[in-house]
Amino acid sequence: NAGVTQTPKFQVLKTGQSMTLQCAQDMNHEYMSWYRQDPGMGLRLIHYSVGAGITDQGEVPNGYNVSRSTTEDFPLRLLSAAPSQTSVYFCASSPDRGRTEQYFGPGTRLTVT
Amino acid sequence: GENVEQHPSTLSVQEGDSAVIKCTYSDSASNYFPWYKQELGKRPQLIIDIRSNVGEKKDQRIAVTLNKTAKHFSLHITETQPEDSAVYFCAAPGGSNYKLTFGKGTLLTVNP
Numbered sequence A: 001n002a003g004v005t006q007t008p009k010f011q012v013l014k015t016g017q018s019m020t021l022q023c024a025q026d027m028n029h030e031y032m033s034w035y036r037q038d039p040g041m042g043l044r045l046i047h048y049s050v051g052a053g054i055t056d057q058g059e060v061p062n063g064y065n066v067s068r069s070t071t072e073d074f075p076l077r078l079l080s081a082a083p084s085q086t087s088v089y090f091c092a093s094s095p096d097r098g099r100t101e102q103y104f105g106p107g108t109r110l111t112v113t
Numbered sequence B: 001g002e003n004v005e006q007h008p009s010t011l012s013v014q015e016g017d018s019a020v021i022k023c024t025y026s027d028s029a030s031n032y033f034p035w036y037k038q039e040l041g042k043r044p045q046l047i048i049d050i051r052s053n054v055g056e057k058k059d060q061r062i063a064v065t066l067n068k069t070a071k072h073f074s075l076h077i078t079e080t081q082p083e084d085s086a087v088y089f090c091a092a093p094g095g096s097n098y099k100l101t102f103g104k105g106t107l108l109t110v111n112p
Helices: none
Strands: A004-007 A010-013 A019-025 A031-038 A042-051 A054-057 A064-066 A076-078 A087-094 A108-112 B004-007 B010-014 B019-025 B032-038 B045-051 B056-059 B062-067 B072-077 B086-092 B106-111
Touching: A004 A087, A010 A019, A019 A031, A019 A087, A042 A064, A042 B086, B004 B086, B010 B019, B019 B086, B019 B106, B032 B062, B045 B056, B045 B062, B072 B086
Parallel strands: A010 A108, B010 B106
Antiparallel strands: A004 A019, A019 A076, A031 A042, A031 A087, A042 A054, A064 A076, A087 A108, B004 B019, B019 B072, B032 B045, B032 B086, B056 B062, B062 B072, B086 B106
């Protein structure tokens, strides 16, 4: 099993550009989530999904969209990138909601200039 | 929503000493308390977790204690080794089944 994979590993965007961060898992987990990690701020939940076709907002959803058309994939879209979105983004999955081990992907380091 | 406070933000110990990291939470409905370790440049990984029906759980040199009355839980690492150096995060779900709130992290440095 590859576990949770994310692409790209690194990305530089200009303000106003849009892009999609990819996340996929091969563990047949129903629950998937996106976090951003900023220095001194811990991991903050952006959006999550409890199954295909079902998504909901986390703590910091503004400026991001998600969709979940399959169990495996959970892409995160930045609609119009801003410097405040410079961060490291982690995708995670778990077999049962949020109250079991979450398996994190390797992360995407995004810089918005 | 849940509010998780984690202390200290940095901790430096000598190899072989013990390290303790503490977290408090606000939502009495929280019943699952994981701890994650993140090495530099790597992804967070679960090292231990505890559910509210127990007060303590051990796994070799790592232990977690939970005080539901006081709403705090702690990570204890004994006989620290240089490879324990990392950022450690606590988390709690609050009353939600899905929204895990993380503490801001503790940078642990173990000096040889």
